[in-house]
Amino acid sequence: MKPALTRDAATGWVRPPMSDQVDTGDDRRLLARAQDGEIAAFEALVEAHQDKVYGLALRMTRSEADAAEITQDTFLSAYQHLKDFRGEAAFGSWVHRIAANHALMRLRHRRVAQAAESELQGPEFTERGTLADYPLSDWGQNAEEKALDAELGVAIQQATDRLPEGYREVFLLKDVDGLSYEQISEATGDSIPAIKSRLHRARLALREAIEQFYQPG
Amino acid sequence: MYTCKDSINLLLEYLDGEMTPEEARHLKEHFAGCRPCEEFLSTYRATSGMCKRALAQRIPQEVSAKLTEFLRSKIKPAS
Numbered sequence: 001m002k003p004a005l006t007r008d009a010a011t012g013w014v015r016p017p018m019s020d021q022v023d024t025g026d027d028r029r030l031l032a033r034a035q036d037g038e039i040a041a042f043e044a045l046v047e048a049h050q051d052k053v054y055g056l057a058l059r060m061t062r063s064e065a066d067a068a069e070i071t072q073d074t075f076l077s078a079y080q081h082l083k084d085f086r087g088e089a090a091f092g093s094w095v096h097r098i099a100a101n102h103a104l105m106r107l108r109h110r111r112v113a114q115a116a117e118s119e120l121q122g123p124e125f126t127e128r129g130t131l132a133d134y135p136l137s138d139w140g141q142n143a144e145e146k147a148l149d150a151e152l153g154v155a156i157q158q159a160t161d162r163l164p165e166g167y168r169e170v171f172l173l174k175d176v177d178g179l180s181y182e183q184i185s186e187a188t189g190d191s192i193p194a195i196k197s198r199l200h201r202a203r204l205a206l207r208e209a210i211e212q213f214y215q216p217g
Numbered sequence: 218m219y220t221c222k223d224s225i226n227l228l229l230e231y232l233d234g235e236m237t238p239e240e241a242r243h244l245k246e247h248f249a250g251c252r253p254c255e256e257f258l259s260t261y262r263a264t265s266g267m268c269k270r271a272l273a274q275r276i277p278q279e280v281s282a283k284l285t286e287f288l289r290s291k292i293k294p295a296s
């Protein structure tokens with residue numbers, strides 16, 4: 001069942017519910033009309049993808065002002081290159097890549113206090129390579145069906161913020177925003193093996209943070 | 218025989234389906250005989266989805282309204 005549409009008070013437009021399953025068939029039809037110069041069709045595409053583009057930009061830059069500007073720049077450059085877009089990829093993944101590039105550009109121009117790699121948490125092993133401690137509760141079971149505890153949500157946000165920059169970026173782009181290794185490699189200039197290694201360590205650190213939430217101390 | 222450490226080092230490749238059948242078999246053997254690693258795999262696998270939900274964002278309405286205004290000012294009808 002589809003959730004009800006809500007009317008956006010500010011724009012008077014009907015906001016579709018945020019969803020992972022953007023209807024790519026709809027997107028394709030809208031895109032064809034937008035490429036023919038129909039501005040309303042382009043605006044409908046913006047409407048459908050603005051939450052995800054803004055979310056990507058906000059997570060990456062952690063600045064609401066930057067996120068708002070990146071969202072504007074992303075959709076403007078999408079519009080300007082609309083004719084070049086051939087539609088092999090989904091419109092959504094195309095604008096995600098544009099947004100990622102804009103966000104990374106801003107981050108590269110900004111000096112951020114780097115967390116040291118040594119601060120990355122992960123599982124501990126005995127000398128023989130055996131797990132030293134292990135989950136007392138298997139919180140991974142049916143995790144998708146359970147509501148996310150609000151306190152756990154905050155713990156995850158804080159743990160993500162503590163990741164060293166290169167690890168945080170890769171984790172967000174791959175696991176949260178769904179870019180491919182190839183797309184991330186293209187955007188960051190890093191090799192795919194390096195990206196995978198950082199992604200793995202970021203996941204281990206975040207897994208550890210969730211683990212600590214379930215069994216503190 | 219893989220140790221826990223070996224197995225956990227390979228989780229990303231395993232979940233991406235990018236292992237040789239040989240490696241995958243060794244790994245499955247380890248998981249089958251190691252409860253801690255089996256649960257580790259389950260929690261590792263769940264981590265990304267939980268983070269994705271914790272980090273979800275919606276564009277604020279005023280930012281959305283400004284975006285519309287911005288794009289309309291930049292995009293002129295073709296005619």
Ligand SMILES: [Zn+2]
Nearest residue numbers: 220221251254
């Ligand atoms: Zn094990």
